[in-house]
Amino acid sequence: MTFLIRTVDHTATGREIVRDREVEGSTLTIGRATTNDVVIADLAVEQHHVSAEVDERGRIALEAGSTRDFTFDGRKTTSVRFDPAKGGRLTLGLSTLAFAREPDGRTLVTVTQEEREFGNRDAVRRFDLASAMPSKRAAAWISVLAILIAFVAVPIWTNLARTDKQPGADGIDQVAWDASWSTGRLSLAHHALENNCEACHVAPFVSVRDDTCLACHQDIGDHAAQNRLAAARGPMSTGDALLWQVADVFGKEGPEACTTCHTEHEGAGRMEPAAQQFCSSCHESMDARLADTALGNAHDFGTDHPQLQALVHVELGSEDLTRVTLDGEAREDHGLRFPHAMHLSSTNGVARMAGNLPDYGEKLVCADCHRPTDDRNGFLPVAMESDCESCHSLVYDKVGTTYRTLRHGDVAQMRADLIAMDRAPRSPITRGLRRPGEFKRGGRYFQDFGRPTQNYIGIVRALSEGGVCGECHIPTGAGGEASVMPVFQRNHYFLNARFDHAPHAQEDCTSCHAADTSDSARDLLLPTLTTCRECHQGAAAREADVPSTCAMCHSYHPPSFRRREEGPQSVAPARVAGLARSGMGSE
């Protein structure tokens, strides 16, 4: 038996080198070991991997030399028998041994080896990171598409495609994914509109219009007529004019637009009031441009603000209100006699009386007579019944164990009560006669038929300077009959500003109201500008206790429905400050 071993190798250029040799014998050993008949220098191959043996019938039996199998005709096995005339392929590692029968009876074994390339030039490129990274181009395209779809296409498409384009504060969010467009949270007042962008941003590429704001804010009054505003402002600076020209090109409404002052998306919280400069740019020297203005110039509360003025009754008994300057000398005449100093003394009869009464302390204090409104913003008008009468008694009679009291506030009623008082001493109509039994004086059926002279004297006395009425009221004979002058109490004094007591609660009353040194009820006990400035200075005064902008007391927008000629109620600042304003109290 002879095996013809044909080895096919390749040169570096790919040319085939075929070598033939013969192996005598019926057995052929194949493996990595150099002692084999066919040496396969492949580390994947066993030292003695397979042996091939030709039997008497010319068939070849392949047997694995160990437990390690081999591949024959594509199937893994450890033992196979085949007819070389029909061919057979033994695969070991990268080598293939093809068996065939030569015409001369020899068994041809063709050994070929698969080439494996190392170190080719393409490998150099694999040093670069590019061989391991995803393409930059793909990453760029994906992110561009994602961003443009999510942040441009979807909001714009849903904005244009919605059916009902009416602005409205209610209803669902019609525009999808536009939350990503919001530059910041809305102020608390507009919180309900947070997801309803289209409520304010009505038309694409059109800035928020005043009409949109005024759709809800109907009560906003004009600060002044447009021509007066323009006159007061004066010509713009070159820079401002240029900026507004640019803004105009981009379709902004102009300096008077709501959004010029009221910027939104500045974060949740209160909408910030306008800055001091906003007011002072006109009011600093407004009299020069608006000659007929009644307002004094102001640009900083701490350094440049006119004296405070109060709206009071200066003429006794008159309903008319007059503005007086609070320069420390201001007087009013509300019609009451009430020396504050006497009532607040700690040593006089008032203090003694207070000490003797169960509801008062060692002396009277302000709160004994002045009761705050429910919102602590101001004070209720002083009422005789609740605030004065525990000392200033109007008792005129005693029946049994109880007292009869004059009704306060009605002179005619007082007169009637006193005339009808039947227990005042009267001259008897008869002398020397006494009625008997229960009809006598002091008896149950006694009736005094004497002239009620004392009753009338009592009325006159009560209404006189030192009488029970005249003690607090100013008697008058006007109208032909003795009476007292009417009283006018005010619970607010400012025409163009507001004052709130609540934030001042930690102060003593007398630190602003010099009541403890006031001997006359005509003293207008309102603080002067100087007093206010002890704590309040201009917005820029960082060292002050309370740096104060104009908006702390003043409102730019007078509410159109409350503003009247005499203008007692300037509630607008209360709105600006977010505080409720009392409607209580009366003139």
Next chain:
Amino acid sequence: MASLSSRDDGETLAEIEERHAADHQSFLAHRAFFWAKMAVFIALFVIVTYLLIDVEPRHNGGSWYGYALGTLGAGLIVWLSWLGIRKRRPTPGSWSLKGWTSAHVYLGLSLTVIGTMHTGFQLGWNVHTLAWVLMMLVIISGVYGIAVYAALPQRLSENRREMTREQMIESLAAIDKQLKSAAQPLSREDTDMVVAALEQDVLGTGVVARFRGPDRHDATRSALDHISTSRAYDDDASDLAQQRVRSLLGKRAGQIDQIRRQMRTKALLEIWLYFHVPLTIALLAALIAHVVSVFYYW
């Protein structure tokens, strides 16, 4: 002709010297740091005006000053992105590619100030902040790029030890070829270890593996450990073969380490562009979204 060239030589010697110096001058130092100075000036100017200009109630991209900074910033971003196209056309002169790159780097850095002041520090979960974040990421990746360009090429050439990359691969292939024949007498178990080492794809590693670099316990080192562990090497044929394989495996591990070091350094050097470029394109998209949304809901 001769006189012309000789005159040229005489006259331009200093110029040539200067040009050569300029050729070796980094783009960072281009024109005596002209763009660095310009960028510092711009940044300081923006910071000072930001502090001086009183925007009520607070600084905001929607104030006139905010719009001004936004316009400047958007223009800069577009111009800076243009480098990606501009770099393909090298030209000389003061608008040379080097000058352009110098301006790109320094003006890009000044964009951190311009862009951030434009935000007025009002950041949130919205498309506007997305644009700012992308801008900052692009700039940060760019800063990283400059830093590695300054430090790593040195390391790259130190690691090469005068070898080209082809030579490294060929050296590995040569070792492998020797290893293959040297391992022929080895036992099955040992051979398997060697085969596993030879089958290792040194170059075809993933991104993470590239950054891990050399000195990893891979198939080559396993084979090395296996063949060297507690073996007595005698003078018989089998042991000599093992010794030879062992020394070849050692060489192979060393060569792999060099290749891996090279690959890691290259990865460190190249990775920033995989962020810088796609993020720039994303930034341009976000910038469009930012500007469109601001004016759409004006």
